[in-house]
Amino acid sequence: MNHSAPPPSPAPRTRRTVIAALAVLGAAFFAFGPAAVVLRMLSLPLHRPTWYVWFATFNGIALLTVLALPPAALAVWALTRRRRGRGVPAARRRSLAEVGIVYGTLPWVWMIMLPGDEDGAVVSLVPLRDLRTVFADGAMVQIVGNLLVFAALGFLAPLRFAALASLPRILALGAGCSLLVETAQYVLRLDRVSSVDDVLLNAAGAALAALASRPWWRARAEVPAAPAPQPV
Known part of the structure; x- marks a missing residue:
């Protein structure tokens, strides 16, 4: 009769190896990756x-946002x-949407209303000209930032x-809000390109x-309204 202990199963060993590897990768991410930059x-x-x-400054506004x-x-x-x-219906959704619109929009508008480095107020009214320049310079961060300015408004409104x-209404709302901000940049002489x-x-x-x-707001619109009570 063999009383020797059976060899350890490879499953726990493999699991420990995977966990250790993930821990090392996580430490490297936080030490050298985007998380460290943030x-x-x-x-x-x-x-x-x-x-x-x-x-x-952008850094200060980002920290205040957090x-x-x-x-x-x-x-x-x-x-x-x-x-x-x-007794207000959908109280949580209403509250989350309202606070989310303010929280997700105000910091971006605050950032783009900071003074820039242009020599006076500059207006660019030729469509796609500045976009070509941004693509040529590889400044994709600027494009992503512009897409995010009113993203919370478009998502939650x-x-x-x-x-x-x-x-179409959200597109018009985003364009109207953006036009207001770009006009304010010019009127206030913030040394930015409008x-x-x-x-x-x-x-x-x-x-x-x-x-x-x-999918969420369409599903909400498709819910049939409760029938009105009939008079007795």
Whole structure:
């Protein structure tokens, strides 16, 4: 009779190896990858805690946005509780949409309203000219940023306002908001380029975000309304 212990199963050993490899990859990601870049960017205002760094730089606004997440969640909870107490239907969805629109839009608008590095106010009214320049320079971050400016508005507005549950209306809303911001940049002489291409990208970002949330607001629109009570 063989009383020797059986050899260990390869499954636990393989699992431990995979976990160790994932841990190493995760550590490398946080040490050298995008997460480290983001953390360094957010930590810069802490090294120079001045009014200008906190409120007039991209790094400061990004850190303030992260710090504002718990108050935003608290605002959603408070609005939801208040509305439920008053018997408002879909209280959580309404509250989440309203706070999300403000939280997801205000920081981007704040950033693009910071003074730029142009020599005076510049207006560019030729469509796609600035886009070609951006593509030629490889500044894809600028394009992604413009697409995200009104993305939260495009995603959440149809969920909150039934009148905006339409792609053409969201496209028009994004274009109108962008045109307002670009006009403000010019009027306030912020040394930025007020470009028609920015309007096109901002509107496109809102429309793409609306497409992403379309299954939810279309399903909401297709729910039949409750029949009105008949008089007795």
